[in-house]
Each structure stands twice: as structure tokens, then as C-alpha cells.
Amino acid sequence: MFRTARSKVQTWITAGAGTIAALFVAGLMGAFGALPAHTPPLLPLDTATDAGRWRIRPVRAYVSHARTYGVLLKPGQKALVLEADMTNRTARSDKAYFDVFKPDGLALADPMPMIALTRDGTLTPELHPGMTERMAYVWPLAGEAAVPANLSFGVTAEIFKPRDNLYGTPGWFNPYRLGTITLPVADVPAPGTGP
Structure with missing residues (x-):
């Protein structure tokens, strides 16, 4: 007991x-x-940054009031344009770059930008391994939309896994906000409308 x-x-x-x-x-x-949640860092503009499968270096941002790199605008629209040098860090040609940059604090009609090579206006090209290309991200905006003089863009990166959990194959997964870039935004009038 x-x-x-x-x-x-x-x-x-x-x-x-x-x-x-x-x-x-x-x-x-x-x-x-x-x-409090960890705030993603401010990324440098003067050097390239590794952002998962891409190496990026933002170059300039501006508002265009005319057709830009072959992207047509509807009457009364303007476009926010971000130009960046991008290098494919993988071993294959790829065009999974649509979510790399996103403007902060702007009401976008479509969050998915049109993207073109600046050298010839080719829309959504595949970028080849190791080749740096200057790309233009173009977001159409309403003509009356206010764009600040300095604008922040979120930068999204992905993580490479030699094997994913579902199929056991390699790939880029788990997108996350790597950081933020802030650029001055110039205003480029349509041809023939300047002083």
C-alpha cells in the first residue's frame, strides 16, 4: 500500500x-x-544584391506619360517604371522574375507588372544564366494617381532547396521579403508636351 x-x-x-x-x-x-515583426533591411543601390535566383541592381524609377518599352497605356493612364539590372544566378534560362519588385503604398490596378528588356523592348523574355540584362518593370496607373518623389519597392527572394518536400526535386521555394529599396521617382512627360 x-x-x-x-x-x-x-x-x-x-x-x-x-x-x-x-x-x-x-x-x-x-x-x-x-x-514586433523584424523589419526587412534597406538594400543598397550602388551594388548588386543576391535575391535568390536573381542578382539585382536597381538603376532608376520614373513616371512615364507615354508608351514605354512597348507597353501600351490606355487614355488617361500613366506608368510607373523601375529599371533594374538583373542576372540569372541559376543554370537554366528563366523568366520567374515577376514578383521580385513591388511598389509599396501605391494602389495598383494590377499588381503584376509588364516587364521588358530595355535594349530592344522584348516583353517577358527568358533571362539566360550569368547574363546581366537591364529590365523595365512597368505598372500602369490612373492618370490622377499620386506617386511620391521617393518610392520604396519591396524585394522578394526565394530559397533554393535541393529537394522539395513533395516531389523530392530541386527548385526555388518559400518567397520572402528580402528587403526594401528606395529610389527617387522622376517625371517623364509625353513627347511634345514639355515646355
């Missing part, structure tokens, strides 16, 4: 200690969850 009572006391103590440890861990996790 003494042994049974002793076993019961040990069981209660063990269960109580486990409960206390679980509550302590849950409290810590809740405390860390309440911490």
Missing part, C-alpha cells in the same frame, strides 16, 4: 512538473510572438 501511494505521488509530481514546463514554454512562445 505504501508503494502504491508513493507511486501515485511520483506520478502526480511528474505530471505536475510536465504541466508547469509546458505552460512555461507556451508562455515564452506567446511572449516572443508578441514581439
